[in-house]
Amino acid sequence: MTRILLLTLLHPLPENxxxxxxxxxxxxxLREMGYEVKVVNTLPRMLKIHEQRRSTMQGVAKAPRQFEFEEQPVLTIRYTAFPDHPFPSWTSASIKRQAKRVENWLGDWRPDLVSVHTLWPAAVLAQKLASLYSVPCIATAHGHDIEVGLSANYSSRIIQLIKSVQQLVVVSDKLAEREPNSVVIPCHVEVPEKLQRPIEKWQGRWRRGELEVLFPANSKRPEKDHYLALQTCRELETRGWRVKIGDLPNVPRNIVHDRMHACDIALITSRRESGPLVAREAIACGLPVVSVDIGDMKGWLPPHCIAKERTPEALADAVEAVLKSEETIQLPIIFEKEHTSRELEKLFTRILKKS
Incomplete structure (x- = not known):
């Protein structure tokens, strides 16, 4: 059985x-595919009050040194970093020092492969551990490292990390355009079969009925542009609709899917996305999606689901076009679990043969 040590900056926490x-x-x-996986969650040191800077940081300050997720142990290691990483050398040295703790936690267990999700700074530790165990290292970028990190003051560190790993994996064709030597393996859609629904034609009263709009993100995250979604709902109200809008704060997956079943349409107004994965989950749950032109949406959503401009009026037009439409929306095969499994298997086989 192949053993994979997986490091990640992002992982579910007891409080989030x-x-x-x-x-x-x-x-x-990976575990369903038969791989033995151990997870190390790399987190910055911070005070509880600092979690308020970003909603995604909820639960980070008090995350335990070790916890169980789905009955499997997860090790938490800490590194020192300042907001926006003004001292990348400090951050890099801090996270490297945690290699010994990971080694002690693993004991006699030795990985055949190190996989890291997100590059900065988790891949610094991943590279150190891969060198320690003399195994290959694969890095997966989900968007922020490439779309934001390559323009940041620590961009040279990210470029160095990309060059040093045996293979860079990205989750969308859009990211691959910026990193031509990468391999594209999208995140698969994880919606239980019993919760999957076909998209049905809207049956309410035109421009008089109630419309339940889902903003499928935490409204406190500035890059999601909740204000544009609110403006769109106001525009719909001027046309006669009675609109309710709700967001998705940091809630468990089952509640996310319940909300998708209860709403009439999902509205995505993000300024930056590599996917987004939540749009695929919405379609799988039978919830139609309207979006600005962002991420890989144009590659698989029908044209009438994409707003022609980034304005409330254009988004409202798209909402009404989707409500009128009888077109079936199906997820491409590349988002299915079986496709992701095959691509990962091919990648691991190729990398391990070289090592």
Whole structure:
């Protein structure tokens, strides 16, 4: 049985089960494929009050040194970093010092492969451990490292990490355009079969009925642009609709799927996305999606689901077009679990043969 040591900056925490759910999906899939996986969650040192800077940081300050997720142990290691990483050398040295603790935790267990999700700074430790055990290292970038990190003051560190790993994996064709030597393996859609629904034609009263809109993100995250979603709902109200809008704060996956079943449409207004995965989950749950032109949406969503401009009026037009439409929306095969499994198997086989 191949052993994989997986490091990640993002992973569900006891106080924040929504954090890094897509990484937990990948770990679960690897175990279903027969791999033995151990998970190390790299987290910055911070005070509870600092969690308020970003909603995604909820639960980080008090995360235990070790905890169980889905009956499997997860090791938490800490590194020192300042906001926006003004001293990348300090951060790099801090996280490298945690290699010994990981080694002690693993004991006699030795990995055949190190996999890291997110590059900075988790991949610094991943590279150190891969060198320690003389095994290959694969890095998966989910968006932020490439879309934001390559323009940040620590961009040279990210470029160095990309060059040093045996293979860079990205989750969308959009990211692959910026990193031509990467391999594209999208995050698969993890919606239980019993919760999957076909998209049905809307049956309410046109421009008079009630419309339940789901903003499928935490409204406190500035890059999700909740204000544009609110403006769109106001525009719909001027056309006669009675609109209710709700967001998805840091809640467990089952509640996310319940909300998707209860709403009429999902509205995505993000300024930056590599996917987004939540749009695929919405379609799987039978919830139609309207979005700005972001991430890989144009590659698989029908044209009438994409707003022609990034304005409330264009988004409202798209909402009404989707409500009128009888077109069936199906997820491409590349988002299915079986496709992801095959691609991962091919990648691991190739990398391990070289080592």
């Amino acid at each position: 089960p929504a954090r890094g759910a897509f990484v937990a999906d990948r770990v679960r899939l």
